[in-house]
Amino acid sequence: MRYVVRRGDTLRKIANRLGIGVTVLLGANPALERRGYLIPGQVLTVPETATKYEV
Numbered sequence: 934m935r936y937v938v939r940r941g942d943t944l945r946k947i948a949n950r951l952g953i954g955v956t957v958l959l960g961a962n963p964a965l966e967r968r969g970y971l972i973p974g975q976v977l978t979v980p981e982t983a984t985k986y987e988v
Contacts, residue, residue: 934979938971951979 936947944965948955959965961978 934981936977936979938973938975938977940973942971942973944971947977953980 936951938947944955944958948958951958957980958977961980965971965977
């Protein structure tokens, strides 16, 4: 799954929205650790295990 960064997004906001931890998101996007910032329009990889299912 992929997530497109929107203006005002932070790693914490994205992780909360997807129901995953920030470390999981960073693990799927190692380049973020080196850069330390997000750019609107940037595409992030979201691990498949992060998909939320509601019953």
